[in-house]
Amino acid sequence: MNTLKHVDTNMANLISDLQTMIRQPSVSAKNEGIEECATLVSKILKKSGIPSEILRLKKGVAPLVYGEIKSKQNSSKTLMFYNHYDVQPAEPFDLWDDPPFSGKRKGNKIFGRGATDDKGELITRIKAVEACLKTTGDVPCNIKFVIEGEEETGSAHIEEYLKKYKKKFSCDGVIWEFGYVDSENRPIIGLGMKGLLFVELSVTESNIDAHSSLAALIKNPAWRLIEALKTLRDSDGKILIKDWYKEVTAFSKKDLEIIRNEPFDETVFKNEFGIKSFLGNKSGINAKKALVGGATCNIAGFVSGYTGDGAKTVLPGNALVKIDFRLVPKMDPKKQIMRLKNHLKSKGFSDVKMKIYHGEAAARTDSSDPFVSQVKDAADKVFGKSILNVSNAGTGPMFPFVDILKAPCISIGSTYMFSKIHSPNEFARVDLLKKTTKCICLIMQNFGKT
Ligand SMILES: [Zn+2]
Known part of the structure; x- marks a missing residue:
């Protein structure tokens, strides 16, 4: 048979x-x-x-x-x-x-x-x-x-x-x-598969959450963390950390041909998620290129202060964010961690604590x-x-x-x-x-x- x-x-x-x-x-x-x-x-x-x-x-x-x-x-x-x-x-x-x-x-x-x-x-x-x-x-x-x-x-x-x-x-x-x-x-x-770097950044200012009238004197860790986060990425998604893309190589001709041929219905995709446009207004081949080969810096979660029902005038004692970076081929997670650390330090954010959960390189x-x-x-x-x-x-x-x-x-x-x-x-x-x-x-x- x-x-x-x-x-x-x-x-x-x-x-x-x-x-x-x-x-x-x-x-x-x-x-x-x-x-x-x-x-x-x-x-x-x-x-x-x-x-x-x-x-x-x-x-x-x-x-x-x-x-x-x-x-x-x-x-x-x-x-x-x-x-x-x-x-x-x-x-x-x-x-x-x-x-x-x-x-x-x-x-x-x-x-x-x-x-x-x-x-x-x-x-x-x-x-x-x-x-x-x-x-x-x-x-x-x-x-x-x-x-x-x-x-x-x-x-x-x-x-x-x-x-x-x-x-x-x-x-x-x-x-x-x-x-x-x-x-x-x-x-x-x-x-292939993209790589991943998962980190947690946090800022602690005071021992306890305080009455928000004291915002006149006590620094707010949530604002501090937001200021640090703003330095990581521009609004189109480009990562601003020095040398982040240094080793990354361009797609080969053959890769580009494959990307061009891969079906991707932007309208169906957008409807599925109820979104009107893509990050950085990408479309066509650029959207497809980003999906298969773009590095990302994503805020997975942000916690600080009061987010329950109604109003509570509170000044949080700390703020915490979890971030996942998708890595592309040639990016070494260990090097990228050092670059992130150096970045925060050079931008004056030495008070931002960093915890690393997971680092894994991409393969293709x-x-x-x-x-x-x-x-x-x-x-x-x-x-x-x-x-x-x-x-x-x-x-x-x-x-x-x-x-x-x-x-x-x-x-x-x-x-x-x-x-x-x-x-x-x-x-x-x-x-x-x-x-x-x-x-x-x-x-x-x-x-x-x-
Ligand atoms: Zn599974």
Whole structure:
């Protein structure tokens, strides 16, 4: 039997294995079912013909499920699947139509926390490898599975795992853990992720909140913080910190062509959010460029004084702001932190305290890498059409893979854009699970051929 045909006939098995995974809660934020789920995933790999073991770093760190199968016909190329077996908390429980870990199927949908993110994506990779093994007795290239258990809490140890098992994990390409499919059933092939720097800035002036009549004498920390914030960015979004963009390089010709071809309906987007215009009045290609490759400085939250009902004449004792900076390739989070610190100091804001929560670099696969056309060809064959995307506007731990393993990473998958991931009633679409599994089969074949 042909490999793609096998995917068609094996769907009941794919669905039941996915349901088994969904029914095992694995909430990393609460350390609920993590060990149990790692064991279960390892068993499903083995059952599907993929030798598997559980790797550990140290106590208190979620185990990593590893799978590896060597190709008999072509052992020179290795493709890695990076996924995660942990899920987001299912709360609020009362908004679910069925229990969150039911794995219930209703028509074309399978419901449950993790149905898509990321157990649904993982099962497409496993079943694609199984289909190759069952129909040809081999895989077209060497395959490695790296399935972590801390993605939903920020992948705190993936870098350490990659460093410790650098040799074991060595590969020539990585298929990322997710990939979106748009409302016209076109998979979006993502070539990168932005980085992130999350900081908290605060100013404390007096020991206590005071009567606001004293604003004649006591400095207001909220005003102070606003003055500091005003120096970080202009009203069009350009970051004013010295050397912030120093290492950033321009888009390549090929990148620009991809950006130009990527569909983006400004009107639909604006209507969705109820907004009239974009930051800096951007439009057309400039709006698209900003989304895939623009650095941002975003105020995520600002707290000070009284914001309850009615009036309260109070002079707050302190003010606090949380800021996320999205970083683009070549920006080193450590350098950017120093630049931010130096900026505040040089502008006379040494009294502004800074706390750093998270720093992660951006990663992007070169759009002219042959891996890109191998994935695109597979996606076009199965889905009829696909869209290339230079970089996701969000952040994921892609940088350590590119940096440590020196392998290009591409995201492609079955995540329907409106599949409610991280929300109540998350579901996976059976038709997309099937297509993605076939697409992964073709990616392995294309990858093995070269
Ligand atoms: Zn997620």
